[in-house]
Amino acid sequence: MAFLQVLLPVFMIFAIGFIGQKTLGFDTKTLSKMALYLLSPVLVFRTFYTNAFSSNHLYIILYTFLLCFALIAFVYVLSWIKKFTRAETCGMILAASFMNNGNYGTPVALLLFGAAGFEYAVVLMVVQSLLMGTVGVYYAAKGSPENAGVKTALRAVIKMPILYGAIFGLSFQFLSIPVSSSIMEAVDLVANATVPVIMVILGMQLAKISIRNAPKEKLAYAIGIKLFLSPLIAFGLTMILPVDPMVKQLMIIMAAMPTAANTTMYALEFNTEPDFVSSSTLISTLLTIVSLPIMFWIVL
16 A cells, blocks of 8 residues: 555656656756756755744754764774775765655655655755765765865865755745745746656666676665664664654654665766665665565554
8 A cells, every 4th residue: 555655656757767768868967967956956945935943853954964974883884894995885885874865755755744744854855965965975085096085075065056045945034034926936836846857867867777787795785774774773863852753754764765866976976886886776766665665564
């Protein structure tokens, strides 16, 4: 039932992008930039402008940071035991520590929890994007042959458009700056288009991934961390953080999302285990057809 009601619509939209990429071929990098720089900031602005900031939002921010760094710490321990190289460790961090709560998690949150859950998921998406644009870029650059981490990560933060969308949204809300109905109508049109567009783009990205050269043992570690350890850590965090029951459920389910698609772009850009990271994205996404309904049954 969970698959039919929630995941089937999501995977149908992924399939549109997948089939379109296989049959027609698109420049997915350009489309991804369009969604990142033009659509997503508008959705983020609307979310932060129209929703009053609460303690739940603060705990979501704290939760996202704690989960990310807990997973990174676990990867370091695993890498020390398995004697991974620096590049292998950084690739494992990219594959196991960042969840796809943008073009996968937010639509699932919308279908599961309605508008209220969707708004929290967008806030989580902003924080996760900030982490990927800083910590993720740092490890992608650190694992590259050039090893130019900190400066590259800082430049990525400055260029991050959704951060400015959040800043403007919060500023407009706190300063009570009115936005005319005609402008908000345009904002709503763009914001409502964002989620289906980024879902189609994910389908296109998945169509370009090959798993032929992927190391199977490392893939098993990365997917195990991402799909099983991550929600377990999230469950522990929800026992500590005083958030609403719905937000607790959302936190655990978002932690069970597959490897973030953006990490594949970072791995390719910096040549940090690109085959391994992209394979983790594809396989973990496909495995959520099984793992997420089980998670729904446990959590909801």
